[in-house]
Amino acid sequence: MPIELTASQALGLWHGVALNLVRHDNRDLTLRQMAILLHIYLVPPPHTVRGLAATLNVTKPVITRALDTMGQMGLVDRVRDDSDRRNVIIKRTVSGALYLEKLGDLVREQGRKLPV
Amino acid sequence: MPIELTASQALGLWHGVALNLVRHDNRDLTLRQMAILLHIYLVPPPHTVRGLAATLNVTKPVITRALDTMGQMGLVDRVRDDSDRRNVIIKRTVSGALYLEKLGDLVREQGRKLPV
C-alpha cells in the first residue's frame, strides 16, 4: 500500500527526523553511511563491496571506509566469501538491526506528529 | 492528519530517499545542514544563528559554517538586523525553496513507491 503525502507532510516528516537525528543521535552517520546501512538490512543478501558501490553510484573505497567505520561501531560485519575468496560478504549485526529499528520508530513517530 | 506508517514502510521510505540523494544529489548536504535548511524554511521567521544553534543543540560556529556553505550554494542568505545590529537574520532564497521543493517531491515519490 503506497503512502500518499502532501508536499508539506513530506518536508515536515523529513524535517522532524533530521532534526531529531541531529539533536540526539551521537553516532552521527553520514547520509552515505545511512544509505549503505539501510541497503544492507533491507535488500536481500548477499552484499559485496563492489555491489554496494555500483548501487550507490560511488567508488569502492567509499564503501570500504564506510564499512570500516560502521564495523567499528558494531553496526556491520565482514566475512570472506569462501566460494570466491576475492569477495567480502557484508553481514548484519544485532546492533545494526537495533539501530535501524530505532530509526524506523523515529520516522513513524515523526509521521504521527505531523500537523493535523 | 497524522501519517501512520508500519516499521517496514518507515525504513523503506527513509532508505529510498537516502539512496536517491546519495546517487543523484551532487550538492551533498550534511544531515546537519539539511536540518538547518529545513528549519529555516518550515518554521516561521525570524531565524538567528543563536536560535538555530539552540534548536539543533549545536554550537554557534556550526551554524555559521553551515550558513557559509549553504550561502555559497545560494540556498540561504544573511542580513544584518537593523533593530539590533548584533543579530543576523537568516533569509530564504529562491534556490533554497526550489531545493526543498525537489526534496519534498522525492520524499513523496518514494512514499508512493513503497511496496504494496
Add this chain to the structure above:
DNA sequence: GAAAGTCGTTACGCTGGCGTTTCATTTTCC
C-alpha cells in the same frame, strides 16, 4: 560613559571522509 553582557564570526588544530592510485590476493581464460 565605562563595564559587563550578547551576538556572530574567525582562528586554531584535529579528525574523518573523499578521489585517485596502487597493491595483494584470488579467479578466469587461453
Add this chain to the structure above:
DNA sequence: GGAAAATGAAACGCCAGCGTAACGACTTTC
C-alpha cells in the same frame, strides 16, 4: 601453467566539518 581480469584494501594528499577558544561589533546596565 601463465597472462589477464576482478576484488577489496591500503596509501596518499586534500578538503570540509568539528569543538574550543578567542575576537570585534554592538547593546544594555549602572
